[in-house]
Amino acid sequence: MSKKNTQKEIVNAPSKVYNFCSKKKLILGVVIAVLVVFLAGALIRGIRLAIEFKGGTLITYTYQGDINTNDVGDTVKDIVGSSVVVRTGESLDSGGKQLTISFTSDQGLTADRQTEMTNALREKFTENSLEIYDSNDVSPSSGREFLLKCFIAVLFAAFVVIIYIAIRFKNIGGWSAGVCSIFALCLDILVAFTTTIVCGFSIDSNIVAVILTILGYSINNTIVIYDRIRENRQLMPKASLNELINVSCTQSLTRSIRTSVTTIGTMLVITIVVLVTGYDSLLTFSVPLMMGLISGTFSSLFVAPVTWSWWKNKADKKANSKK
Numbered sequence: 001m002s003k004k005n006t007q008k009e010i011v012n013a014p015s016k017v018y019n020f021c022s023k024k025k026l027i028l029g030v031v032i033a034v035l036v037v038f039l040a041g042a043l044i045r046g047i048r049l050a051i052e053f054k055g056g057t058l059i060t061y062t063y064q065g066d067i068n069t070n071d072v073g074d075t076v077k078d079i080v081g082s083s084v085v086v087r088t089g090e091s092l093d094s095g096g097k098q099l100t101i102s103f104t105s106d107q108g109l110t111a112d113r114q115t116e117m118t119n120a121l122r123e124k125f126t127e128n129s130l131e132i133y134d135s136n137d138v139s140p141s142s143g144r145e146f147l148l149k150c151f152i153a154v155l156f157a158a159f160v161v162i163i164y165i166a167i168r169f170k171n172i173g174g175w176s177a178g179v180c181s182i183f184a185l186c187l188d189i190l191v192a193f194t195t196t197i198v199c200g201f202s203i204d205s206n207i208v209a210v211i212l213t214i215l216g217y218s219i220n221n222t223i224v225i226y227d228r229i230r231e232n233r234q235l236m237p238k239a240s241l242n243e244l245i246n247v248s249c250t251q252s253l254t255r256s257i258r259t260s261v262t263t264i265g266t267m268l269v270i271t272i273v274v275l276v277t278g279y280d281s282l283l284t285f286s287v288p289l290m291m292g293l294i295s296g297t298f299s300s301l302f303v304a305p306v307t308w309s310w311w312k313n314k315a316d317k318k319a320n321s322k323k
């Protein structure tokens with residue numbers, strides 16, 4: 001069936017239908033590129049686990065005046081020998097200024113090492129009246145347990161999504177459509193992880209929120225396109241699967257772009273505000289999520305439906321060859 005005849009079967013067919021199903025090489029190239037960047041980032045920059053997953057020490061000081069957090073980090077790093085995160089804030093009780101220092105370690109911080117660090121900070125920042133407020137060693141076991149539970153929850157959610165799509169769209173593909181949607185979701189999550197590694201961020205609890213947000217966003221976009229394909233199947237009973245996908249994705253293109261511009265633009269504004277105000281801890285959420293949302297738009301329009309088309313067409317050819 002020609003493209004012209006296909007469009008006549010549906011009243012609201014777009015004037016121009018884009019050939020999404022011809023982009024298999026583009027999809028393969030994107031997947032390979034993301035994997036290469038991920039591996040290169042892991043080898044060059046390394047995978048940094050935050051304190052809640054690796055264990056370490058949290059020390060809070062009260063101080064006065066203005067203090068340079070970079071100088072504080074350099075001073076502490078020379079003593080503990082590991083990367084240090086320094087944040088400033090205010091006490092909820094007294095409203096006074098607080099300085100929180102965190103760093104990963106396997107054995108915690110001894111009393112002697114803590115005294116050495118406190119004395120070094122007081123000598124360097126004599127005008128800030130540093131006083132120790134609180135000190136805690138963080139066990140990695142609780143963080144790893146939390147990460148494991150989140151991983152299990154994501155796997156369970158993926159399983160439920162496959163079943164849901166298999167039942168809801170059984171007349172156009174069923175479980176194979178669900179598996180392809182999860183494959184697209186894995187690409188989005190990999191993009192978020194790659195962004196975290198390349199930017200030098202530590203993998204902390206924010207990445208869990210990012211994954212769950214991307215899961216909902218990406219799956220919702222994919223289901224919208226699957227639903228459009230199902231509707232067009234009734235309106236275009238003689239159309240091939242590739243023609244259905246091309247028409248449905250073209251119809252959903254404007255909606256996907258508008259939704260993406262809104263959500264991604266919001267995260268971009270948040271990222272700019274964070275950079276201006278200095279709340280760097282939120283960057284581990286906003287930047288990976290922004291890139292994951294961009295990937296989610298691409299995967300919903302290309303990866304999920306096109307890989308599903310490839311799967312179904314290959315299965316049909318195999319079935320016909322056995323007849």
